[in-house]
Amino acid sequence: MHIMEGYLPLIWCIFWYLASIPFVVYGVLRIKKIFDEHPEQKMILAVSGAFIFILSSLKMPSVTGSSSHPTGTGLGAILFGPFVTAALSVIVLIFQALLLAHGGITTLGANEFSMGIAGPIAGWLAFKGLRMAKLGMAPSVFVATVLADWMTYVVTASELSLAYPGANIFNTWLTFMGVYAITQIPLAIAEGILIVIFFDFLVSNRPKMIESLLKEHILPGTRRSVQ
């Protein structure tokens, strides 16, 4: 979903940097707070970052005949919220921009906004909303993860349409949506399945941790004590 180096006009590079920086800065502060006050959550924080590392490196084939990569941001968004996920995502984006010439330094703000901020916000809101509506854990995690992945690509298409409106911005948006968002649908579903499985592992093995992170009682009453 990365916008390649030099492919955004300077004014938009600055715009998306300014939009992204507050999220990343607040996210870093939140992570520092986690390290100070909840050191037991450090490992799950690292795992959330690790999913972004691994999934955003896998360029998968899609039914559209093109390839793209998932984002891996859904798990972090569900467990830690969008700010922390913004800080985790920027590490991966810098790694790819500097070493892989994938994405870019000029387009870092825009890529961070789509993958690290807009996607995770969509996933986080979906998760909280669905849980409030008493939907089960697995479907809530699935929808949140798929949305965090897919919205990233919708926002990328939108960022490009704003920078290159062409004759008719809506038609342009449809063009970019055709490139990014359609390709992404099966990949987002694949990511959703993977994260549902991992989340089930987390709930079975670390129920207390998940309860304290989600601030909800997931195993009411008859909870088995964890051996």
Place this chain on the structure above:
Amino acid sequence: MKISKPLLYALGFLILIGLLALPFILNPNAGFGGSDDQGSAAIGRISPGYTPWFTWFWQPPAETESFLFAVQASIGAVVIGYFIGYTRGRKAAGKAEE
């Protein structure tokens, strides 16, 4: 009917593999080029003559690029694998969740 968890997990991974194999059945002759490149190509069609105004000084050769992508994936995999092993090991040792 209660389906056992390992079976459910296996089913999930099967669907995953199916999703990734399906493109080759539906679109056997497609190039599977990256959507990033297609996005850049679309910019070229909408704004003909657009040339990137900045290029990073380093562009890894294709082999190095796939090496670095594999490094990135393996960093993630090591952390996740460590966590799963640690968690299962603690449980097997009968230690309470910290």
